[in-house]
Amino acid sequence: xxxxxxxxxxxxxxxxxxxxxxxxxxxxxxxxxxxxxxxxxxxxxxxxxxxxxxxxxxxxxxxxxxxxxxxxxxxxxxxxxxxxxxxxxxxxxxxxxxxxxxxxxxxxxxxxxxxxxxxxxxxxxxxxxxxxxxxxxxxxxxxxxxxxxxxxxxxxxxxxxxxxxxxxxxxxxxxxxxxxxxxxxxxxx
Numbered sequence: 439x440x441x442x443x444x445x446x447x448x449x450x451x452x453x454x455x456x457x458x459x460x461x462x463x464x465x466x467x468x469x470x471x472x473x474x475x476x477x478x479x480x481x482x483x484x485x486x487x488x489x490x491x492x493x494x495x496x497x498x499x500x501x502x503x504x505x506x507x508x509x510x511x512x513x514x515x516x517x518x519x520x521x522x523x524x525x526x527x528x529x530x531x532x533x534x535x536x537x538x539x540x541x542x543x544x545x546x547x548x549x550x551x552x553x554x555x556x557x558x559x560x561x562x563x564x565x566x567x568x569x570x571x572x573x574x575x576x577x578x579x580x581x582x583x584x585x586x587x588x589x590x591x592x593x594x595x596x597x598x599x600x601x602x603x604x605x606x607x608x609x610x611x612x613x614x615x616x617x618x619x620x621x622x623x624x625x626x627x
Contacts, residue, residue, distance in 0.1 A: 439535075439536060439537070439538060439539065439540070439541060440539065440540050440541070440558045440559065440626055441532070441541045441543065441556065441557045441558050441559070442459070442540060442541070442542050442543065442557065442558065442559045442560075442561065442623075442626075443543045443545055443548050443553070443554075443556070443557035443559070443560045443561070444456045444459070444542065444543065444544045444545070444560075444561045444563060445544075445545055445546060445547075445548035445549060445560065445561070445562055445563070445598065445602070446546070446562055446563030446564060446565070446598075446608075447564070447565070447570060447589060447592055447595060447598075448546065448570060448574060448585065448588050448589050448592065449565070449570040449571070449573040449574040449577070449585075450563045450564060450565040450570055450608060451563050451565060451573075451608040451615065452544050452546060452563050453468065453470065453544060454608075454612070454615065455544075455561070455563045455606065455608065455615060455619055456468065456542055456544035458615065458616050458619050458620075459542060459561070459619045459620075459622070459623050460540070460542035463539075463540045463542070463623065463627075464535070464538045464539060464540030464541055464542055465531070465535050465538060465541060465542065466542045466543075466544065467527075467528055467531045467532075467541070467542065467543045467544065467545075468544045469524050469528070469543075469544060469545045469546060469547075470544065470546065472523075472524050472527045472528075473520060473524060476520060476523055476524070477498070477499060482519075482523075483498055485519065486498075486502065486516070486519060489515065489519070490502065490505050490512065490515075490516075492505065502516070503580060503584060506584070506587065507583060507584060507587065510587060510591075513587065513588075513591055521547075521551060528543065528545075528556075531543075540626075543556075543557065546592075547592065548560065549593055549597075549598045549601050549602075550592060550593055554601050559603050559604070559626065560601060560602045560603050560604075561602065561603065561604045561605075561606060561619075561622060562595075562598055562599060562602035562604065562605045562606070563606050563608050564595055564599075564605055564606065564607050564608065565607070565608045565609055566609055567589075569609055570585075570589075571585055604622050606618045606619060606622070
């Protein structure tokens with residue numbers, strides 16, 4: 439089994455890249471997808487509501503974003519709750535798929551959370567700041583201030599590059615991204 443981790447800065451195109459490279463090759467673990475599932479969990483919502491003094495209602499994510507915007511340390515507090523849950527799911531995924539040739543993992547904070555040792559290959563998806571900001575705003579995930587907080591919370595690209603086996607610059611078309619990724623995966627097939 440070859441475990442391939444994909445990482446990159448916020449809105450660099452990790453999700454698109456991970457779908458391209460894993461297609462018909464092996465199962466894909468998405469940390470972002472797991473986080474979305476966690477946010478739907480009532481126990482999680484109650485725990486976070488209590489910890490951040492948020493009313494337990496349907497605007498949970500919106501209220502939580504406000505807390506992060508108000509105080510940057512709230513992001514770290516939130517991660518201390520979420521990251522162990524995501525890591526547990528990652529280990530379960532690995533166990534469940536231990537006989538597959540390839541396992542793919544899309545993990546935004548792979549380097550920051552010192553997860554490099556879990557992977558045989560790490561691919562860094564890199565994009566320009568301006569392009570990432572415009573992608574983020576197009577997704578309507580938040581505003582420029584939230585993007586800045588999340589972006590500054592991650593390691594700078596030049597530091598992340600030291601931990602990665604491959605760097606894929608994603609500033610162009612989808613077809614160019616696909617070509618670059620397929621060149622990399624072919625060297626492991």
